[in-house]
Amino acid sequence: MFTISNGIILKGNNLVPTKENIVVDDGKIIEIGKESKEGKIIDVDGAIVCPSFINGHIHIGDSIIKDEGYGLSLSEMVKPPNGVKHRALADASDDEMIEAMKSSMWEMVNSGTTHFIDYREGGIKGVELLKKASEDIPIKPIILGRDNSFYGDNPDLGKVKIAIRKILKIADGIAPSGFGEITDEVAQLISSQCAKAGKISSIHVAESEANQIESLNNFRISEIGKGVKNNFSQLVHITNPKANDLELLGKSNSNVVVCPRANATLNVGVAPLKKIIDLGIKPLLGTDNVMLNSPNMFRELEFTLKIMSVCYKSYINPLELLKMATTNICGFNINDIIQKSVIDTDNSAEFFVVKSFSKNPYLNICNRVETKNILYTINKKIDI
Known part of the structure; x- marks a missing residue:
């Protein structure tokens, strides 16, 4: 005591x-x-x-390739299956992955973080590797898995269902990369099965202007609109919203995560954070890919505080910003999982x-x- x-x-x-x-x-x-x-x-x-901090969005697996590929485009860096990250993950040994993830988790612990939400590549094996890496570290990973069966224009939905069920037995939810890699049928399976299991469904949306234009051209709906329509419980980035996207988010049950440093590194824009907050949305803050950024939330807080002033000529309330890294999660149902x-x-x-x-x-x-x-x-x- x-x-x-x-x-x-x-x-x-x-x-x-x-x-x-x-x-x-x-x-x-x-x-x-x-x-x-x-x-x-x-x-x-x-x-x-x-x-203590919660890092609302991270890809801890790419700790193995810190600062590689700097200056490449978003798709060249992280789009599955041939992005720089995915090629590196495929080539890394289990021991290399575990040691790199341990190093990043200790960096988070030492900078005040006790929880992080990870987009875990590698299917069931990827989930198990992170669990093994975190065993002796005083931090709680919230692990969102994915499987290669999700991707492609004509996925085998039977295999997708099996993969989802297997992942949900050992993970805290499911997180495919984005709508450019999955069909609506796969998206609906993921969100419905996660909801049924009481777990998190999460997806990247509107990270780049190109992604938004492609979605509007092909489906007549933005990626944010697709995320809300498909009932994903968590939407990440929101960097390039279109007309009425933010109002739609404000009326939905989805929580929002923004990652300003990663967006800046990949040159895809800056999330309209002040407007998001003014609409009553309570976003989380994440550091995103470890290959791009240190998972240190102090660095994310300071960058976000200042980039919003530069881009939008308006100060952001530092109280609201700090809540994004600490207590905003307590206003969402997914806190039942994260605790x-x-x-x-x-x-x-x-x-x-x-x-x-x-x-x-x-x-x-x-x-x-x-x-x-x-x-x-x-x-x-x-x-x-």
Whole structure:
């Protein structure tokens, strides 16, 4: 048992700053209060106590090819089955994959992340490799699998059904790459089977302008429209929405993930994040491909804070931005799968303590803090 004392706690779903103490016992927050003190007392002297991060979208498998292919197009880099990433994954040994993924997970742990949602290539074997890699690391991967049987113009739907059922037995959901690689029949099978199993269906949409134009030309509906129509529970990127796409999203049950650094690296645009938030949508923030970016959420927060000001001539509320990396997930049904805690009594202890450099706790974290400024990291697998 220990007490984090004299800190500024970002408490509850809305990250309300309050100067209180937190008592932790056996991985649980058992009491929060100004006078609460039990066990070992750790005086953090005005430091900020923030819920741990959730990385809302990552491809951890391509940790094996960091910074390769820089400057290539989106399709050249990541489009299955012949993108730079997919060729590298096919050539890598299991041991190489595991060690590379372990390295990226430790980087996330050391920079305040306790959960990440991974688009896992490689079918059942890919899911099993990530589970093995994460066994002894204090982090929770939410694994969304996929299978090569999903792809092509005339897939065998019987094989697709079998693959989906097998993956859902061991994974947290299904995540094909995009609508350019699957038919509507496959999309509907994925979303319906995931919903039936109470698991996540996720897909990239509107990552590039070219993808949107192709979808409109071929199907008279945008990729975002297809994602909503096919009832995917999570849509990733939203970089290039068309008319009424965002309003459609706001009325849907899909949650949204944006990945600004990856979009910038691939030169595909910047998600209209302020408009997304103004419509009442509560997006998550992700670092995307490890081959493109460090999975460090502090770097993603600072980049996002500033690129939105440059592109849209309008400041983004740093509180809303920080919620994208922490508590927004708690407003969606998929939190039943992810089980991400906020700082509150009777919840799991999942938070970090960082130095305070300014009077604004949200800007302090989004704009100032680096990994070296973390004083303590607490989660269910770490005690002090």
